[in-house]
Amino acid sequence: MEYLLLIGGVSFVVTLISTLAYKYTTDQGLIKRTKEDIKKLRDKQKKHRDDKEKMLEIQQKMMSKNMIIMKQSFKPMIYTVIPFLLVFAWLAANLVFVPLQPNQSFDVYLNSSELDLQGIDLEGAEIINVELEEDVKTWTIRVEDSGSRELIFRGEGFLQTKSISVGGLIGYEQPVKAFDEGEIVVVHEVVRPFGEFKFFNWSPQWLGTYILFALVFSLLLRKLLRVS
Numbered sequence: 001m002e003y004l005l006l007i008g009g010v011s012f013v014v015t016l017i018s019t020l021a022y023k024y025t026t027d028q029g030l031i032k033r034t035k036e037d038i039k040k041l042r043d044k045q046k047k048h049r050d051d052k053e054k055m056l057e058i059q060q061k062m063m064s065k066n067m068i069i070m071k072q073s074f075k076p077m078i079y080t081v082i083p084f085l086l087v088f089a090w091l092a093a094n095l096v097f098v099p100l101q102p103n104q105s106f107d108v109y110l111n112s113s114e115l116d117l118q119g120i121d122l123e124g125a126e127i128i129n130v131e132l133e134e135d136v137k138t139w140t141i142r143v144e145d146s147g148s149r150e151l152i153f154r155g156e157g158f159l160q161t162k163s164i165s166v167g168g169l170i171g172y173e174q175p176v177k178a179f180d181e182g183e184i185v186v187v188h189e190v191v192r193p194f195g196e197f198k199f200f201n202w203s204p205q206w207l208g209t210y211i212l213f214a215l216v217f218s219l220l221l222r223k224l225l226r227v228s
Contacts, residue, residue, distance in 0.1 A: 019222060097175065102166055114182065126143070
């Protein structure tokens with residue numbers, strides 16, 4: 001529920017700003033008149049379906065009218081594109097995975113076809129279980145305290161570290177660290193704002209949830225603010 005509210009709140013603020021920017025940086029009167037002209041041209045299309053020459057003439061006029069609206073639509077982008085890109089970058093960096101939590105067990109994989117995985121140990125956390133398969137060594141571990149820490153992977157002639165962040169609603173270290181001989185993967189749960197609920201067998205993550213909210217907010221705000 002926390003992620004649903006967070007994404008919904010961000011989506012509402014961004015949609016409100018973009019709607020206001022569209023309303024006050026475009027010529028609303030021109031857009032309204034142009035849309036009315038396009039509607040009339042569509043009605044004419046229905047009447048002249050069998051007249052190819054007339055249909056072509058109407059289509060050219062409609063393209064010209066649509067270009068007017070398109071030019072107007074570019075104006076608010078000048079003011080909003082960079083801030084919105086920064087917002088999306090923040091969402092993508094913080095809301096893909098659920099942060100690790102204190103006293104929560106999770107798996108860490110060391111994948112390599114070149115290393116002697118049998119002789120590599122993990123330090124920096126409580127180890128609950130260790131499994132070794134071909135090219136993959138898996139530790140199930142637990143950390144008691146919140147905060148950042150380093151997991152240390154040590155073996156004969158081998159040393160690698162992997163940063164993890166424990167605690168909080170958002171913020172985590174990237175789960176995968178690649179190195180010359182392989183990679184380290186810290187398994188995180190994916191953020192699913194709607195929990196187990198699915199839309200026609202689709203369980204939206206942060207981006208899908210954001211788009212759903214944005215579509216609803218955009219329709220409502222455009223009506224409330226009387227945006228053409």
